[in-house]
Amino acid sequence: MALIVQKYGGTSVGTVERIRAVAEKVKSFRDEGHDLVIVVSAMSGETNRLLGLARDISSEPSSRELDVLVSTGEQVTIALLCMALHELDCDARSYTGSQVRILTDSAHTKARILDISDKPIREDLAKGRVVVVAGFQGVDENGNITTLGRGGSDTTGVALAAALKADECQIYTDVDGVYTTDPRVVPNARRLEKITFEEMLEMASLGSKVLQIRSVEFAGKYNVPLRVLSSFTEGNGTLITTEDIEDMEQPIVSGIAFNRDEAKLTVAGVPDIPGVASRILTPVSDANIEVDMIVQNIGVDNQTDFTFTVHRNEFERARRIVEGVARDIGARAVIADQNICKVSIVGVGMRSHAGVASRMFKSLSSEGINIQMISTSEIKISVVIDEKYLELAVRALHDVFELSKKAEAE
Ligand code: ASP
Ligand code: MG
Numbered sequence: 001m002a003l004i005v006q007k008y009g010g011t012s013v014g015t016v017e018r019i020r021a022v023a024e025k026v027k028s029f030r031d032e033g034h035d036l037v038i039v040v041s042a043m044s045g046e047t048n049r050l051l052g053l054a055r056d057i058s059s060e061p062s063s064r065e066l067d068v069l070v071s072t073g074e075q076v077t078i079a080l081l082c083m084a085l086h087e088l089d090c091d092a093r094s095y096t097g098s099q100v101r102i103l104t105d106s107a108h109t110k111a112r113i114l115d116i117s118d119k120p121i122r123e124d125l126a127k128g129r130v131v132v133v134a135g136f137q138g139v140d141e142n143g144n145i146t147t148l149g150r151g152g153s154d155t156t157g158v159a160l161a162a163a164l165k166a167d168e169c170q171i172y173t174d175v176d177g178v179y180t181t182d183p184r185v186v187p188n189a190r191r192l193e194k195i196t197f198e199e200m201l202e203m204a205s206l207g208s209k210v211l212q213i214r215s216v217e218f219a220g221k222y223n224v225p226l227r228v229l230s231s232f233t234e235g236n237g238t239l240i241t242t243e244d245i246e247d248m249e250q251p252i253v254s255g256i257a258f259n260r261d262e263a264k265l266t267v268a269g270v271p272d273i274p275g276v277a278s279r280i281l282t283p284v285s286d287a288n289i290e291v292d293m294i295v296q297n298i299g300v301d302n303q304t305d306f307t308f309t310v311h312r313n314e315f316e317r318a319r320r321i322v323e324g325v326a327r328d329i330g331a332r333a334v335i336a337d338q339n340i341c342k343v344s345i346v347g348v349g350m351r352s353h354a355g356v357a358s359r360m361f362k363s364l365s366s367e368g369i370n371i372q373m374i375s376t377s378e379i380k381i382s383v384v385i386d387e388k389y390l391e392l393a394v395r396a397l398h399d400v401f402e403l404s405k406k407a408e409a410e
Contacts, residue, residue, distance in 0.1 A: 006029070013040050047150070094132045103116070206344050252347050256345055272303055
């Protein structure tokens with residue numbers, strides 16, 4: 001018997017039939033004797049529908065009122081799920097974020113959780129009740145409703161699991177786990193039995209959208225075992241947990257992530273003197289534009305090239321800023337390129353293995369793919385390449401690191 005937090009996402013509760021199916025699932029866990037806390041999202045499409053209504057009324061709705069509005073989506077689901085559980089003779093109670101008291105800061109639409117009181121939940125559990133909590137929402141110290149940012153129900157689930165010291169936090173979604181890469185690009189991509197928090201963070205931030213990034217950070221910080229599974233099919237899903245150093249068969253590369261949302265700016269012929277990198281990037285960050293990869297060459301003839309990438313949505317803004325700076329510092333030109341993508345290999349096994357980068361680069365070159373930028377961390381190597389080679393690159397790398405093969409230890 002365990003204490004399990006289960007989170008069901010929007011598609012898992014997208015219709016009345018789906019809510020009934022979730023109730024059946026919850027009931028079957030309850031019948032096995034587990035204590036259950038269930039976190040639900042709004043029915044799929046509902047949050048967007050509500051945001052659409054707000055936009056129809058106002059081009060700049062107040063963020064406090066937006067939170068009051070969108071939090072209703074989850075409130076509908078908790079009530080319906082409890083009713084469905086009652087129909088199955090399963091005792092259950094619903095709570096909004098403010099009722100369980102998920103205390104957050106006051107940053108409306110992107111609030112952070114400060115504290116959760118576990119006492120009321122424990123009291124219900126002791127009475128044999130299933131506790132159903134609205135995801136994505138909380139309350140600030142003045143009683144204002146807050147929300148945690150899009151996809152925030154994952155974070156609610158993990159935070160509750162941490163507060164209750166649950167045995168596992170299960171995230172039910174419409175995919176049956178975390179894959180070595182996107183199966184739409186590589187049909188023989190394989191579901192991973194296990195992945196570390198660190199790897200999952202890299203995969204998530206590199207564009208693999210299975211979990212909200214903050215929920216993974218939270219789970220890693222509080223060491224909450226997280227499992228991603230499908231609410232539509234049976235299976236063990238993928239367990240996200242701490243690194244198992246005993247695991248001798250750990251793969252070198254666990255997965256391949258990619259991202260088509262970036263664009264590249266190069267300031268060419270930058271004077272090779274102290275302070276130019278900051279002169280280029282400070283106005284960019286002052287404009288709240290996030291910079292991802294940065295590459296600067298060693299200067300030749302007192303000149304150097306400075307290249308960085310930003311999100312495509314912010315590309316035009318970044319370009320205008322950088323063109324201004326380039327003139328001021330006497331750089332030769334700004335070269336802009338939107339037709340790029342980033343492909344990354346991720347794996348904690350890289351720490352202890354040499355030659356991973358050269359294998360990656362060789363594989364890309366044998367496909368005739370030119371590498372434009374490279375960046376590395378301890379557990380990741382990323383390259384920027386021409387967007388048109390994305391699929392080819394991901395397939396080649398999936399092959400060369402033998403990711404469709406099941407690891408021995410699994
Ligand atoms: N309903 C919210 C959203 O669509 C929160 C969530 O689903 O996790 O972003
Ligand atoms: Mg969602």
